Amino acid sequence: TPRILSGMQPTHDSLHLGNYLGAQVNWVRMQRDFDAFFCVVDQHALTVGPAPEELRRRTRVTAAQYLAGGIDPDVSTVFVQSHVPEHSQLAWVLNCITGYGEAARMTQFKDKAGQRGAEGTNVGLFTYPMLMAADILLYDTTAVPVGEDQRQHLELTRDLAQRFNARYGDTFVIPEAHIPGETAKIMSLQEPTAKMSKSAANQNGNLMMLDEPKVNTKKLKSAVTDTDNSVRFDPEAKPGIANLLRIHSALSGESIDALVERYAGENKYGALKTDVAEQVALVQAPFKARVDELLADPAELDRILARGAERARSVAAGVLERAYDAVGFLPSV
Numbered sequence: 660t661p662r663i664l665s666g667m668q669p670t671h672d673s674l675h676l677g678n679y680l681g682a683q684v685n686w687v688r689m690q691r692d693f694d695a696f697f698c699v700v701d702q703h704a705l706t707v708g709p710a711p712e713e714l715r716r717r718t719r720v721t722a723a724q725y726l727a728g729g730i731d732p733d734v735s736t737v738f739v740q741s742h743v744p745e746h747s748q749l750a751w752v753l754n755c756i757t758g759y760g761e762a763a764r765m766t767q768f769k770d771k772a773g774q775r776g777a778e779g780t781n782v783g784l785f786t787y788p789m790l791m792a793a794d795i796l797l798y799d800t801t802a803v804p805v806g807e808d809q810r811q812h813l814e815l816t817r818d819l820a821q822r823f824n825a826r827y828g829d830t831f832v833i834p835e836a837h838i839p840g841e842t843a844k845i846m847s848l849q850e851p852t853a854k855m856s857k858s859a860a861n862q863n864g865n866l867m868m869l870d871e872p873k874v875n876t877k878k879l880k881s882a883v884t885d886t887d888n889s890v891r892f893d894p895e896a897k898p899g900i901a902n903l904l905r906i907h908s909a910l911s912g913e914s915i916d917a918l919v920e921r922y923a924g925e926n927k928y929g930a931l932k933t934d935v936a937e938q939v940a941l942v943q944a945p946f947k948a949r950v951d952e953l954l955a956d957p958a959e960l961d962r963i964l965a966r967g968a969e970r971a972r973s974v975a976a977g978v979l980e981r982a983y984d985a986v987g988f989l990p991s992v
């Protein structure tokens with residue numbers, strides 16, 4: 660069976676609605692048709708310098724949210740990136756076939772480095788895309804379910820795999836990005852031209868899966884919209900309203916056209932926001948309850964992750980060996 664792999668960074672205790680709608684919903688949908696690997700990418704999260712106890716806690720909470728959102732650990736392989744040393748081992752090899760200029764063109768690096776300034780920017784942030792390529796290529800992954808923001812990293816992954824294969828002989832499977840339609844980029848409520856981000860400076864723009872519903876309701880009430888007072892789906896001219904319509908539609912299953920009709924007329928922004936808040940609470944409440952249950956038994960969670968790491972290593976070790984052999988590393992036995 661073809662494989663999928665995806666992951667999230669434990670850069671915050673809670674995932675936001677963008678992570679859920681842009682990535683996780685597809686993970687759950689795809690896990691039965693593919694041999695699925697879902698990784699908590701703690702090595703990527705280290706690039707933003709978390710406190711050790713924070714990183715540990717967030718790694719567990721993120722894994723719990725995978726399961727709470729519908730990932731079945733008996734069907735999918737759920738594991739922690741740092742438990743599988745092959746990820747950083749392959750990343751080194753990929754670093755050595757990546758052009759400096761090619762890496763410097765990555766817009767996520769430019770954005771994050773821009774926000775953090777030269778002093779706050781470490782080399783890990785720069786080599787992040789090659790570690791991500793290793794995450795994917797290590798499992799002979801055919802499809803990678805991610806949000807729109809990962810498209811460029813996926814293109815780089817494909818380029819590196821093709822380059823490696825051309826230079827050293829057929830070694831890696833070339834993966835495809837699997838990016839959803841309307842939910843690929845859920846926008847910040849405060850700045851509807853930027854995506855929701857766990858690491859955003861203004862957290863008021865994020866709907867967090869583990870917040871109390873009333874916190875999200877309040878954030879939605881103060882969501883930035885526009886002054887023309889009529890609900891229409893126009894992402895260019897009315898990004899705030901388009902974002903609310905997309906969120907409502909994704910959660911309720913109603914079409915955007917039907918929603919536009921429902922909120923026709925003047926002064927319906929308030930009603931739309933209230934209804935979105937209700938839809939968000941409907942998924943969020945059981946999600947949070949399930950996370951609390953899972954966190955009440957951390958030993959069981961750790962057992963699931965240990966089992967996942969073992970399964971992941973059994974695949975990754977073979978692919979790494981193939982790559983090591985191809986580049987000419989001397990076998991160690």
Ligand code: ATP
Nearest residue numbers: 668670677681805806843844845854855856857858
């Ligand atoms: P950070 O700010 O720390 O980078 P993030 O919010 O970007 O956090 P990631 O852990 O980097 O989240 O990404 C996890 C997954 O969620 C990826 O597949 C990514 O494409 C997807 N994703 C992130 N933000 C959004 C969003 N606003 N809309 C849709 N998908 C998203």
Ligand code: MG
Nearest residue numbers: 668808856857
């Ligand atoms: Mg991100």
